[in-house]
Amino acid sequence: xxxxxxxxxxxxxxxxxxxxxxxxxxxxxxxxxxxxxxxxxxxxxxxxxxxxxxxxxxxxxxxxxxxxxxxxxxxxxxxxxxxxxxxxxxxxxxxxxxxxxxxxxxxxxxxxxxxxxxxxxxxxxxxxxxxxxxxxxxxxxxxxxxxxxxxxxxxxxxxxxxxxxxxxxxxxxxxxxxxxxxxxxxxxxxxxxxxxxxxxxxxxxxxxxxxxx
Amino acid sequence: xxxxxxxxxxxxxxxxxxxxxxxxxxxxxxxxxxxxxxxxxxxxxxxxxxxxxxxxxxxxxxxxxxxxxxxxxxxxxxxxxxxxxxxxxxxxxxxxxxxxxxxxxxxxxxxxxxxxxxxxxxxxxxxxxxxxxxxxxxxxxxxxxxxxxxxxxxxxxxxxxxxxxxxxxxxxxxxxxxxxxxxxxxxxxxxxxxxxxxxxxxxxxxxxxxxxx
Numbered sequence: 164x165x166x167x168x169x170x171x172x173x174x175x176x177x178x179x180x181x182x183x184x185x186x187x188x189x190x191x192x193x194x195x196x197x198x199x200x201x202x203x204x205x206x207x208x209x210x211x212x213x214x215x216x217x218x219x220x221x222x223x224x225x226x227x228x229x230x231x232x233x234x235x236x237x238x239x240x241x242x243x244x245x246x247x248x249x250x251x252x253x254x255x256x257x258x259x260x261x262x263x264x265x266x267x268x269x270x271x272x273x274x275x276x277x278x279x280x281x282x283x284x285x286x287x288x289x290x291x292x293x294x295x296x297x298x299x300x301x302x303x304x305x306x307x308x309x310x311x312x313x314x315x316x317x318x319x320x321x322x323x324x325x326x327x328x329x330x331x332x333x334x335x336x337x338x339x340x341x342x343x344x345x346x347x348x349x350x351x352x353x354x355x356x357x358x359x360x361x362x363x364x365x366x367x368x369x370x371x372x373x374x375x376x
Numbered sequence: 377x378x379x380x381x382x383x384x385x386x387x388x389x390x391x392x393x394x395x396x397x398x399x400x401x402x403x404x405x406x407x408x409x410x411x412x413x414x415x416x417x418x419x420x421x422x423x424x425x426x427x428x429x430x431x432x433x434x435x436x437x438x439x440x441x442x443x444x445x446x447x448x449x450x451x452x453x454x455x456x457x458x459x460x461x462x463x464x465x466x467x468x469x470x471x472x473x474x475x476x477x478x479x480x481x482x483x484x485x486x487x488x489x490x491x492x493x494x495x496x497x498x499x500x501x502x503x504x505x506x507x508x509x510x511x512x513x514x515x516x517x518x519x520x521x522x523x524x525x526x527x528x529x530x531x532x533x534x535x536x537x538x539x540x541x542x543x544x545x546x547x548x549x550x551x552x553x554x555x556x557x558x559x560x561x562x563x564x565x566x567x568x569x570x571x572x573x574x575x576x577x578x579x580x581x582x583x584x585x586x587x588x589x
Contacts, residue, residue, distance in 0.1 A: 166382045166523040170413050170516050188583075192575050199578065200383050201515065204532040206570045210578060217583040259571030281533075290503060295532065295553060298511030302414065303383050306519070310379040319417040319508065320494075330582065340508060357419045358472030362405050365412065365423060369543065370401075370430040 164310045173309045175316045176347035177354060179236035183346030184313065186238045188216070191344075194311075195241070198303035203296035205274065207256070209249035210297040211336055213242035227325040228341060233316045237343035240318075242326070243301050245293025248335040250278035293337040301342055308344055316343040377523045386522045388529045389560035390567060392449035396559030397526065399451045401429070404557075407524075408454065411516035416509035418487065421469070422462035423510040424549055426455040440539040441554060446529045450556035453531075455539070456514050458506025461548040463491035506550040514555055521557055529556040 164172070195212050203209060215224050216239045224242075225234040234240055246252070257271040266274075282289050305315045318341040326338050347353070377385070408425050416422060428437050429452045437455075438447040447453055459465070470484040479487075495502050518528045531554040539551050560566070 164378055166377060166379055166516075166519045167410065169379045170410060170520070173413070173415075175415050188581060192579055195579055196575055197380065197383060199572065200386070202386075202388050202518075202530050208573045208578070212579045213582055214579060215582040220582050256571065256573070263568070263571060265568060265570055291507070291532070291552075294504070294507045295511050298508050299515045302512045302515035303519075305415075306379045306516075307383070317415050319504070339504075355476070355478060357478055358469065358476060359412065360421045360469070362409055365421070366405055366408055366425045366427060368401060369426055369428040369433050 166306070169306045169309045173305060174314070174347075174353045176233070176314045176345075176351070178348040178351040179233050179238075179314070179316070179343065179345035180348045181236045182218075182238065183236075183348075184238040184344070186216070186313075186344060188214070191216075191239055191241070194304060194307055195300075197307055198300045201296060201299035201303050203299070204292060205278070207249040207253060207292065208296065209246040209292050210300050211244040211246055213244065213330060213332070215240045215242065215330075223329050224326075224341070227329060228318050228321045231318055231320075233343045233345070234318065234341065236348070237316070237345040239344050241304070241342045241344070242330065242332075243297050243339045243342060244332065244336040245297040245339050246335060247289040247293040247337055249292065250275075250282050253278070290337070294339055297339045301340060304342060313344050314347045316345075317341070318343060379519070382519045382522045386518060387527070387560075387566045389446070389527045389558075389564070391561040391564040392446050392451075392527070392529070392556065392558035393561045394449045395431075395451065396449075396561075397451040397557070399429070399526070399557060401427070404429075404452055404454070407517060407520055408513075410520055411513045414509060414512035414516050416512070417505060418491070419469070420462040420466060420505065421509065422459040422505050423513050424457040424459055426457065426543060426545070428453045428455065428543075436542050437539075437554070440542060441531055441534045444531055444533075446556045446558070447531065447554065449561070450529070450558040452557050454517070454555045454557070455543065455545075456510050456552045456555060457545065457549040458510040458552050459548060460502040460506040460550055462505065463488075463495050466491070503550070507552055510552045514553060517555060526557050527560045529558075530554070531556060 260266040473479040
């Protein structure tokens, strides 16, 4: 399936067929790692994934997600997190780049200093770091799943404190969204598409207008 | 090109061939609108795009982007923004859903009340709204461009105040990233890929461990 078709055909199902699909641990890992070829600032790869397949744990996750039924029905749910401290923990990444001859030790030290300047004590910069890359990976993952015939429902609403507590998510990670994977329920056909915004609603061309956006 | 290949083959070029590609206003609009088929919370579509093709305006944008040379070399640069107040401006979206029979007037009013509860006075929820959807669209756009043979460079660093001032971006919009589109420079071949994190670095399976993530 080409990219254009995957984007056009993707639909968020209203409900999943309970346990209608079996997704192995290995299949999910492969999907995530493929999706992780996304770009990120300085290739910091500031993403982490918690895979919830176990039925009892999905039940707990369902409670954290304001009882969205898709969380308990899905074959697996991926909690997509962003690492707001990826820049502090990047020694091993930099070590790899030095070993591969992509960077000298001095350049690595300069990069660490630049990251400290950029991120230390700057919560907005850290939030951007922890959100943009993980969203890229989530979109890739959704399109890869679409291509393989797996339906996906991104869940944007959850009780962050409950999620952190129940799933032992450390303070440096930011839960960004849940992505449910499964087989769409035939008893709940997808709703018709809601109206989309048009070009003039969302696009401004800088060469033409100077009005406020 | 299938999704898997587009994700695997995408590379961020180090430099573009200056004005090496002509992208019409219409071609860029079509690309953006296709990418906008991404999911978003309650289909609020909280994204806006500023298209900068004009050479003089790209020069200004280059200054806002800490002089990243790709901004002045690209055929076009898209400033991807998120609308943190999309929920307040959604009357026309809801009107369309009512007209299409997807929602009653009462349901629309209930949805507006729910949005107020969720977003009003809650800057973190508004930041999530303004970042997640636009990143989805940016990733789609990057993959669609890859499929058409257009190279893309997402630029994550810019002087937000300078960008807002020079490009008249209103306070309710959050600049999320720039996406440069163009022809890669043959004089600056892409750098070898930096080392990627492995499955055990980024994935935790909830059915196995209970350690902190």
